[in-house]
Amino acid sequence: MDISQPQQWQLLLLAGILLPVVSYLLVTKRSSEDGRLKLPPGPKQVPVLGNLHQLGPLPHRSLRDLARRHGPVMLHRLGAATTVVVSSSAAARDVMRAHDADC
Numbered sequence: 001m002d003i004s005q006p007q008q009w010q011l012l013l014l015a016g017i018l019l020p021v022v023s024y025l026l027v028t029k030r031s032s033e034d035g036r037l038k039l040p041p042g043p044k045q046v047p048v049l050g051n052l053h054q055l056g057p058l059p060h061r062s063l064r065d066l067a068r069r070h071g072p073v074m075l076h077r078l079g080a081a082t083t084v085v086v087s088s089s090a091a092a093r094d095v096m097r098a099h100d101a102d103c
Helices: 005-034 059-070 089-098
Strands: 073-078 081-086
Touching: 059 073, 059 081, 081 089
Parallel strands: none
Antiparallel strands: 073 081
16 A cells, blocks of 8 residues: 555654644543642643643733632643642632642
8 A cells, every 4th residue: 555645744743743642641641540649620731731721911810710710729731830829818828838848
C-alpha cells in the first residue's frame, strides 16, 4: 500500500497531536489514582493551556466568577505552572495556618 505525500503529513500531524494528549491523560489518571495528592477542585482544563483560556482581559474578575462556581480555594493550571488560588480572607487564614511552610 502506497501512501501519498499529503496523507503522510496528515498521519504525522495526527500522531503529533494525539501523542501528547494521550500521555497527558495517562499521567493525570495515574497521579490521581495514587491518592497521594489532595488537590483542591477547579475548573476543567485544556491539555496544553490549562486554564489560561478562562482568564479574560480582567483576570481578577474572571477568578472571582470562577470562585463563585468552584469555591474559595481552586486549582488552576496556567500553562505548565500549577497554581492554587485562594479568594477569600477566611480561606487564606486557614491555608496559612495549616500550610504555612508550603506557602
